[in-house]
Amino acid sequence: MKQKSSVKERILDTASRLFYHQGYNSTGINQIIAEADIAIGSLYKHFQSKADLLYYYLEQEEIEYFANLEDYLKEEKQPLQKLLKLIDYRIKVQEHSNFSGCHFIKINAEIGQTDSKITQIIVEHKQKQRDYIASLINEIGAIQKLPMEKNILENSIFLIIEGAVVSTSIYGNTNDLKAVKKMINQLF
């Protein structure tokens, strides 16, 4: 039986699914209210506009991304293993979403620099991912030699993972993310 959820949750879940898989620009308010099975008045009671829904969607994704990541890594003690498991986490998310890519990169491709609030949310999310990797590399560097300068290593690993996530949506598989794991194993 389907769990009973609030109208607001239903709107947000539906909008999130459509924005992610169908695209923000291709999704109209009418489709959201039809698929969420609510009245248009209910939608505007909770959200001012479609753009407002988009902010909520990205904020929700941001919270979920890091909460689930923390949860996924919490048993792991060794920093290098944590870094490898971070890639496992992204593999898992991509397999789960049928290789649909990164929520934030997709919205950036659609909206990009035209909405400064959206740009800011995306930039902050990517910065947080970058910082997370930097922190793990600091931990690794505390107990073993790093193969290159710390900040070069942080940037390289962040960018390679991001590229491999984009690649999942091109090829419909996670081979490149798995290749990144092999590369990191060789690097250290």
Next chain:
Amino acid sequence: MITISEATINDIKQIQNIVHITWPITYGAILSKEQLDYMLDLFYSDEALTLQYNKKEQLFYMIYEDQTNNIGFIGIEHHYNGEAVTKIHKIYLLPETQGKGIGKKVIDEIGILALNNNSKTLLLNVNRFNTALGFYKKIGFEVKEEVDIEIGNGYLMEDYVMEKPL
């Protein structure tokens, strides 16, 4: 008499015992409890120590008094950064043995190992607020520079880099 001998993988437990005694005394007043626990886990958990031991980037030696009584350990790396330098990564002596000139003898032993590996300099990092700073100065180390090292989760190691010519 003080002797040192290369540690085996079985010495890991004893190394952990030593740091769990010495760290709260050395760093209790310098670092927050959270940072101290974080660092003990980062450097001295079973996984972290096994990894450091197996990588052989630094070599671990156990320090003995009268051949059998273990009183401390060191972790040292010759040819540090490809130079004629031996870096002392770790050096810990049990508190009851301190103040008897044992530390000086251990540094002398490290000096012999370093010379055997063609090093011309001993190098170490010490926390800027660690009381051992005075000891290192007394036996000929000089402060070379000040460094802040990020070790993850927002924590910093605030160190002096010290060196002593051999």
